[in-house]
Amino acid sequence: xxxxxxxxxxxxxxxxxxxxxxxxxxxxxxxxxxxxxxxxxxxxxxxxxxxxxxxxxxxxxxxxxxxxxxxxxxxxxxxxxxxxxxxxxxxxxxxxxxxxxxxxxxxxxxxxxxxxxxxxxxxxxxxxxxxxxxxxxxxxxxxxxxxxxxxxxxxxxxxxxxxxxxxxxxxxxxxxxxxxxxxxxxxxxxxxxxxxxxxxxxxxxxxxxxxxxxxxxxxxxxxxxxxxxxxxxxxxxxxxxxxxxxxxxxxxxxxxxxxxxxxxxxxxxxxxxxxxxxxxxxxxxxxxxxxxxxxxxxxxxxxxxxxxxxxxxxxxxxxxxxxxxxxxxxxxxxxxxxxxxxxxxxxxxxxxxxxxxxxxxxxxxxxxxxxxxx
Amino acid sequence: xxxxxxxxxxxxxxxxxxxxxxxxxxxxxxxxxxxxxxxxxxxxxxxxxxxxxxxxxxxxxxxxxxxxxxxxxxxxxxxxxxxxxxxxxxxxxxxxxxxxxxxxxxxxxxxxxxxxxxxxxxxxxxxxxxxxxxxxxxxxxxxxxxxxxxxxxxxxxxxxxxxxxxxxxxxxxxxxxxxxxxxxxxxxxxxxxxxxxxxxxxxxxxxxxxxxxxxxxxxxxxxxxxxxxxxxxxxxxxxxxxxxxxxxxxxxxxxxxxxxxxxxxxxxxxxxxxxxxxxxxxxxxxxxxxxxxxxxx
Numbered sequence: 001x002x003x004x005x006x007x008x009x010x011x012x013x014x015x016x017x018x019x020x021x022x023x024x025x026x027x028x029x030x031x032x033x034x035x036x037x038x039x040x041x042x043x044x045x046x047x048x049x050x051x052x053x054x055x056x057x058x059x060x061x062x063x064x065x066x067x068x069x070x071x072x073x074x075x076x077x078x079x080x081x082x083x084x085x086x087x088x089x090x091x092x093x094x095x096x097x098x099x100x101x102x103x104x105x106x107x108x109x110x111x112x113x114x115x116x117x118x119x120x121x122x123x124x125x126x127x128x129x130x131x132x133x134x135x136x137x138x139x140x141x142x143x144x145x146x147x148x149x150x151x152x153x154x155x156x157x158x159x160x161x162x163x164x165x166x167x168x169x170x171x172x173x174x175x176x177x178x179x180x181x182x183x184x185x186x187x188x189x190x191x192x193x194x195x196x197x198x199x200x201x202x203x204x205x206x207x208x209x210x211x212x213x214x215x216x217x218x219x220x221x222x223x224x225x226x227x228x229x230x231x232x233x234x235x236x237x238x239x240x241x242x243x244x245x246x247x248x249x250x251x252x253x254x255x256x257x258x259x260x261x262x263x264x265x266x267x268x269x270x271x272x273x274x275x276x277x278x279x280x281x282x283x284x285x286x287x288x289x290x291x292x293x294x295x296x297x298x299x300x301x302x303x304x305x306x307x308x309x310x311x312x313x314x315x316x317x318x319x320x321x322x323x324x325x326x327x328x329x330x331x332x333x334x335x336x337x338x339x340x341x342x343x344x345x346x347x348x349x350x351x352x353x354x355x356x357x358x359x360x361x362x363x364x365x366x367x368x369x370x371x372x373x374x
Numbered sequence: 375x376x377x378x379x380x381x382x383x384x385x386x387x388x389x390x391x392x393x394x395x396x397x398x399x400x401x402x403x404x405x406x407x408x409x410x411x412x413x414x415x416x417x418x419x420x421x422x423x424x425x426x427x428x429x430x431x432x433x434x435x436x437x438x439x440x441x442x443x444x445x446x447x448x449x450x451x452x453x454x455x456x457x458x459x460x461x462x463x464x465x466x467x468x469x470x471x472x473x474x475x476x477x478x479x480x481x482x483x484x485x486x487x488x489x490x491x492x493x494x495x496x497x498x499x500x501x502x503x504x505x506x507x508x509x510x511x512x513x514x515x516x517x518x519x520x521x522x523x524x525x526x527x528x529x530x531x532x533x534x535x536x537x538x539x540x541x542x543x544x545x546x547x548x549x550x551x552x553x554x555x556x557x558x559x560x561x562x563x564x565x566x567x568x569x570x571x572x573x574x575x576x577x578x579x580x581x582x583x584x585x586x587x588x589x590x591x592x593x594x595x596x597x598x599x600x601x602x603x604x605x606x607x608x609x610x611x612x613x614x615x616x617x618x619x620x621x622x623x624x625x626x627x628x629x630x631x632x633x634x635x636x637x638x639x640x641x642x643x644x645x646x647x648x649x650x651x652x653x654x655x656x657x658x659x660x661x662x663x664x665x666x667x668x669x670x671x
Contacts, residue, residue, distance in 0.1 A: 037492030038594075045493055074492075169641040196633075197640040201598060203588035206386035207633035208640055214379045227494060231590055238506050239382070240513040258496035259590045 027065040028322055030312060031093025033083035033108060035100055038075025039200055040225055042253040043100035043301050047122050050302030050340075051097070053289050054309040057282075061313045062320065068309075069093060073104055080104035084111040084119075094322035095119065095312050100301065101225070101250075102126035102173040109136045116324040118331055120311050122304035123272070125249065126176045130350045135324070137331050137350035139307040139339065140249070141374070143173070146270045147180025149356055149372050150221065150246055153268065154181075155188045158244055160218035164194040166208060166232065168224040171200060177223035177248050185221075193217050198228060205232045209239050223248035229267075230259035237263040244268060252300045257364055268360045273300040273341040274368040277357050280338040282310070287340075297366075300341070307339040378511050383634040384627070389518035391626020393584055396525045397603035398610070398618035399532065400576030406613035407549045407569045409468060413475040414455055416600015417482035418574050419581030422448040423497060423591045424490060426582050430498050437500035445578040452574025453567050461563065479600075486593035497589035521583050528579060529619060532572065536615070541568055549613075605651045611664025620662055625650070 032051065034044035051068065059066060069091045071083040080099050087093040088111065096112045096119035099105040105124035112119040113135050121129065121138040125146060130136045154160045163185055168174040182192050194215035196208040209232070212220060222232060222245055229251050236245065244266060251269040260267075275287050275298050286306055290298040312327075314337060319326035334346040339354075347353045358369040397419065404412045425447045429440030459478040463471050507514045536542040544565045547555040556562050584599055585591050602625060603618075610621025625647060633640045654661060 037487055039592075041492035041494075041592075194637070196637045199641060199644070202643075203590070203598070204386075204390050204630075206389070207383060207630040208637065210379055210382045210386060211634065211637045213382075214376065227590060231588055234589065238513065238515050240506070240508070255494055255496070255590075259494065261496070 025064045027067040028061060028316065029091060029093045030066060030068045030309070031084075031087030031091055031096045032068050032070045033073050033080060033087060033096070033098035034070065035075040035104065036070070036072040038073075039227055040075045040101050042226060042255045043123065043250075044072070044075075046253065046299050046301035047100055047305030047308075049290075049294065050122075050286075050299075050305030051309050053286060053293065053302070054306035054340075056289065057285060058310065058313050061316050066313065068097075073099055075101075075104070077104050077107040081107040081111060084108040088112065088115045088117055093117070094324075095316070095327060097122070097305075097308050097312060099124060101171070102129050102176070103171055105129045105138075106172060109133055112136070116328075118312075118315070118324060118328045120308040120331070122308040123249070123301055124173075126172045127351070128172065128176070133350065135328050137311070137346065137352075139304050139311055139341070139344065139352065140272055141354055141356055142351050143177045143248075144180045145374065146248055146356065147177050147223070148184045149358070150177075150223070150248065150270050151181050151184035151188060151190070153270075153358060154185060154219050154221065154246055155190055158219050158246070158268075160190060160244075162191045162193045162215075162217045162219075164196070164212040164215055164217035164220050165192055166196050166198060166205075166212065166220060166222040166224070168200055168228055169197040171225065173248075173250065174224050178221070181221050181223065198224070198232070200225070200228065202228065203231060205235050206239065209236050209241060212236075213239060213241050217243060219243055220245045221247070223250070225250040226253040226256040227259075230256045230264060233260050233267060234263040249300065252359065252366060254299070257361065257366075260361075261364075264361045265364075266360060266362070268358065268369070271300050271357050271359045271366075273298075273303040274357045274359055274366065276368040277342075277371050278303075278340065280340075280343075282338050283340045283342075303340040307341050307344065310339060311337065311344065380634070382512055383630055385512060385514055385518060386634075387627035387630035388623065389515070389521065389587070389626070390630055391623035392518075392522040392525050393580065393587065393599070393622075394603055394606045394626050395619045395622025396521065396528070396583060397577065397580040397599050398606040398622045399525070399529060399615055400573040400580065401600075401603050402607040402610070402612055402615060402618040403532065403536075403576070404569060404573040405607070406615070407545050408460075408471075408566065409549075409613075410460065410471050410475065411604070411612075412573065413472075413600070414459075414478040414482055415573065415577050416596035416598075416603070417479050417486075418448050418452060418455075418577035418596065419584055419599055420486060420591070420593060420596040421451050421482065422578035422581035423585035423595065424486065424495075426585065427495055427497055427591060430500075437498075441582055444582060445575055448578035448581070449571045449574045452570040452577070455574075456567060456570040461566075464563075483593050483597070490593065492593065494590045494592040497585040497591050499586050499589050503586050515587075517583070517587050521587070524579060524583060525619065528576060529615065532576070532615060535572065541565065545569055602647060605647050607661075608651060609654050609661055611661030614661070614663040617661055617663030624662075 036044040073080040102124040167178040247269045315330035319330040337344045425444035606621035610617025
């Protein structure tokens with residue numbers, strides 16, 4: 001009896017072989033480098049959950065399984081560069097996914113560029129990240145657009161005549177975004193009455209904030225990361241500064257709400273995603289799976305992480321191979337791709353053209369305000 | 375700058391300075407007795423902050439139970455640290471102790487990273503500390519008032535222990551001469567344990583006050599306060615408890631007033647602190663209150 005079962009099993013597996021052969025092929029490796037610890041760990045954590053959901057939705061391409069190798073960058077530029085080297089040379093990753101923030105992606109991109117390996121960053125928004133690069137792409141809009149919309153929102157919706165800008169001088173993202181905002185705000189007839197600087201890791205902003213208070217602005221533009229945003233808002237409210245605070249996509253992390261508490265209420269920011277603004281079939285499926293698995297609202301950085309994965313997989317499928325140049329060309333030709341965070345078309349320099357949402361914090365939640373199209 | 379803004383900045387400075395002072399006292403006390411710069415001191419701030427968070431958030435203890443428990447736990451961590459990392463090196467050259475201290479600091483940070491994770495946690499600021507007082511247009515957080523008081527009370531308690539009790543006498547004796555103290559029949563290891571206990575309790579108080587003021591806790595939160603408090607201790611004269619307090623206030627006020635006077639210089643704020651450290655070491659290595667160096671080895 002036993003022998004016959006075995007024989008039957010062997011025969012059966014021959015019949016099934018053509019279907020099973022796919023998984024017998026070598027898996028395609030995606031090398032991910034993300035900040036899982038350190039100052040911006042929340043982005044890494046959110047993007048990684050998004051990437052995993054995306055992989056559940058599309059675990060195979062070209063009949064081959066997809067493996068993701070994750071390396072932690074500790075939120076550090078040097079670690080980010082080392083991570084990319086490790087992923088390409090030791091892990092032999094076919095494509096690279098990451099990093100979450102601009103400064104670190106700027107450290108990683110030259111390495112994948114030199115190796116002719118295509119990369120997609122979920123959320124590095126500074127324009128310099130992809131400048132002059134052939135193999136570097138991203139899943140998010142870029143900061144000139146973001147700064148411009150923030151300035152228009154401050155002038156038209158918040159009716160601000162004057163603004164104070166507080167910038168994290170250690171981050172390319174914050175410096176860039178601050179400049180784009182100022183340019184547009186002044187162009188629209190507004191006046192910047194105070195510009196002060198902070199640094200990643202600073203905890204005390206009382207001196208800067210008292211200087212801002214003395215300048216009596218109508219709005220504060222503080223395009224910094226959630227850690228600094230939350231502490232700064234708290235200290236601003238403690239000092240009695242009541243004007244609205246406007247910030248960038250970096251604010252959209254739960255840590256902002258937990259640390260900021262009532263101080264971040266009515267904080268406005270330009271962002272990539274709000275689940276209420278999501279329309280595509282893919283987005284709905286993603287949100288359903290996300291909420292089922294994590295029992296909380298789908299967040300922006302998770303959505304971008306998923307989109308970076310989907311963009312890479314879609315490009316590999318259209319390229320028909322994992323050849324670096326072929327995948328690069330396919331990525332560059334991405335048109336009207338239905339991502340989780342909206343419709344993505346790859347523009348110049350690997351920068352997508354896509355819409356933006358404006359959100360605000362209300363009753364301890366991120367609330368959708370409006371969508372702005374490019 | 376109007377006078378209101380100037381006063382507000384002064385208050386900001388005192389507020390930051392008293393925190394530096396609180397952390398610096400613990401630093402300088404351990405140095406005074408052991409001639410050891412305990413680089414893990416800053417990380418004890420982090421241990422205290424996390425323990426307090428867990429007490430409040432996980433075990434739903436009220437703050438007046440959770441905070442003392444956190445202080446106690448941190449004190450025990452300090453003793454454990456001494457037993458594990460410093461005691462085996464008592465007779466080794468001083469540089470080995472220093473390296474061991476750096477190792478202990480990394481160990482604590484990375485342990486927290488593995489056990490708790492790198493995403494910052496919010497520190498729940500208990501209601502009595504969450505108020506803001508409005509005084510002639512000045513905004514003063516009640517914490518700004520409490521911190522110097524806590525610093526002062528702990529300072530007086532510490533001075534009392536060191537100068538008026540038997541343990542304190544033994545601590546002072548040990549700081550002069552290890553070997554002779556031991557010959558006099560004093561259990562030096564126990565005295566050192568007490569020193570670490572006191573130092574860690576001070577660090578814990580500092581950590582909790584720090585976390586209430588900047589309510590965001592991560593495994594590396596102690597690094598910068600630790601460094602700044604170290605600078606404050608050197609500025610005041612390392613080993614001297616009053617000096618640490620003065621150094622802390624000077625550093626805090628200096629950092630704030632520099633940014634207040636020239637906001638564009640805000641990015642050089644940390645540079646200011648470190649330049650100050652170098653200058654002190656160059657021109658007055660014994661600090662403001664320090665006695666001339668006596669090499670006891």
